[in-house]
Amino acid sequence: MPRTDRLPLEGTHPLDWRALARLSPLLAALPEAARLKTRRIQVPRQGTVFCRGDRPQAMFFVLTGEVRLVRRSRAGDDIVLQRARRGFLAEASLDQPTYHCDAVATQDSALLAIDRKAFAEALRRPEIGDRWGDHLARELRKVRAQSERLSLKTARERIVHFIETEGEGGEVELGRSKKDWAAELGVTHEALYRALARMAQDGELIVHGTRLRLQ
Template identity: 40%
Template sequence: MHQIDWISANIAASATQRSLKAGQSLFRAGARPAGLYEVVQGKIRLVRLDRSGREAVLQLAAPGDVLAEASLFSSAYHCDAIASSEATVRLYPKSALLAELERDPKLLLAFSAMLARQVMTLRTRLERRNIHSARDRVRHYLTVNADAKGRSVTLRGTLKDLAAELGLAHEALYRTLAAMAADGEIERGKGQIRILRSAV
């Protein structure tokens, strides 16, 4: 289920769409929040810069994902949103959305459930970031994101996107995947990783 399936007809009627080119900013940290964004097409990454100026990826959003939900209750965005590819987003205005949430308890409950799912996802990512071994970090990601049979993972972006998600340098990820493939643990395909056997 897409995260935005809970949206009401009243809120949907107030929405506007915007197209972005790869590398174009959707919003910047410190700017006043406009509302809730839904990714319709392409990919958007949420980033912050560390002290060295290196980009830390907080989220890679794909079609059906939402952005800036926490900013509905803030006076400013806390990170940058940048298009990783050509993208289209749909904006649900902050004032309309907050008014509808206040008016409709069922909508508020559905919105709260979405936030709860995101908290669980963030806890899983934090658990993974605390794993020191690159191979074990990849294994954790594959286990959590495998299909119903536990045999295959469809990647949401490029390997560079996956490296950012895992908190690894992309060279480290490439080496780790190559080693796992050589050991017969995984098989790489276009946009997909097959799990051939579980770690011993």
């Protein structure tokens, strides 16, 4: 798979920070020193942003498309640890010597690559550090829910947990294919389809395309 360090920057025009600031309070607060060390990269579908074992050189923000953090299970299946759309990717890498998973684009994607040292320096400013702390707290809640979900034994239990934690009022819009969802749940897509069919047959679940509602 292609690597971002071999991909050209998107054009030579300077970044439009006024537009970028509308995407994230953290981007809006970045000082000039960090902005000058930020570049935009294009990653094709199935392209790799980084691989497990690589040394972090940048903090990434997904502008368009989607990038996932993926780790291989003992059975050889992909487990999705994070889906980043219009947001930061692999926040924990800021203070880690190496990456512990792969980052793969599931669509043609555009990302900001902010120099890691410049970003860490920016976080020393209280107004940025506080916003980063709030952001990490929200991400931690998501990670805890994901970890709790993956600890459940059956596909049915994981489906119910996902709908209850990611949806509202017992209903959720997936916004992804069921095959992709299976990887996020840490089950095979065959196991997911069987569980969904069984739950629908038992009157426990109503499925309309990518919208699911618990009964």
